[in-house]
Amino acid sequence: MSIRYGLLALLESGPRYGSQLRAEFESRTGATWPLNIGQVYTTLGRLERDGLIGPEGGGDAKQQLYAITEAGRRELGAWFARPVDRSQPSRDELAIKLAMAVGSPGVDVRGIIQGQRRHTLKVMQDYTRLKARALAAAQEPGGDAGQDIAWLLVLEQLIFHAEAEARWLDHCEARLVRLAAERRAAAPTAATRAVPAEAQESRDSFAERGAAS
Template identity: 70%
Template sequence: MSIRHGLLALLDQGPRYGYQLRTEFEARTGATWPLNVGQVYTTLGRLERDGLVAPDGEDEEGHLFYAVTEKGRAELRAWFDTPVPRTNPPRDELAIKLAMAVTVPGVDVQAVVQAQRRHSMKALQDYTRLKARALTGGPSAGAADGAELAWLLVLEQLIFQAEAEVRWLDHCETRLASHRAQPAAAGAQTPARRRVKEHLGER
């Protein structure tokens, strides 16, 4: 998630202060990735340092507004025009957990997979209910000016992601079962195993 470019996109529509940016960011993403005001102002400070935004006055309550610069608009357009790279995928905690589980003695990997599947299925059901509410104009439907569509796009991405995770967990369980069966099947066919059986008088 690029908070930096998300804030630039909001400022491209007009000057805003920190709390406004936080509120609008969360409205457009359905608060899927909540921000705190400190995080927003830290990012604004970096954007100002890089010449992408500039202070744009204060209101009567002392809120400091920021406006995007031409350099900032160019940065934003480049972000929109450039595909999100997949050459360095983000670390996935679940994939790391399973990779560790299959190599650590004493871990019931199947139980880990089943527990995660239950959790992922519940998340999928929750996302699906939220989508139904959004489509019928419920409390999570979002605001005007495209916020409802923005929230639906984010929500549907979460649904597809949860569906893919459940399918992957099914695949993991099949792979684990296959892996458990391989040593016994392979071992039964090795000449060394046959010689050991013959030596012990087993046929």
């Protein structure tokens, strides 16, 4: 759905060819979510079917020029005003992996967490370096301020997400350590409780032998 509305947003500023839309979408997002040209034209076909865009004069035999319609502008405005639904989260591979690892015998869950944390921190450092370059580019004269800000917003979202994931991994590891400590603390108690029962059984057996003699 974000591609559909992303293309509508680009068309609001003027007619575009499919190849232009692909290039501008990737430019604004820093190619974080690359599009293939087939995906672009499939989406454009659906937008045209729904009456949100239409063909515009000025195209050539090889490429079709597209323009947003009034219905498309209304739909785009509604999308901008509507909060993104977070009540139905997408499947997260890392969360699923840890959930499965906890219940799997012989799996080093802490090892998985530590390996993932190293990767996440490295990715966060890479994003931070890209942010520094983007900030420097935004300060250069003659640049496209709007495009630079758009890319910065995407980068900062990725950095915040990586930071949150690293904190969550810290929390997961701390919880596992605490659980292991609680189990170790409970083990001697269970053993202590077992000793009197064994002693009583021995006494009973001795008493029975004494009675028989």
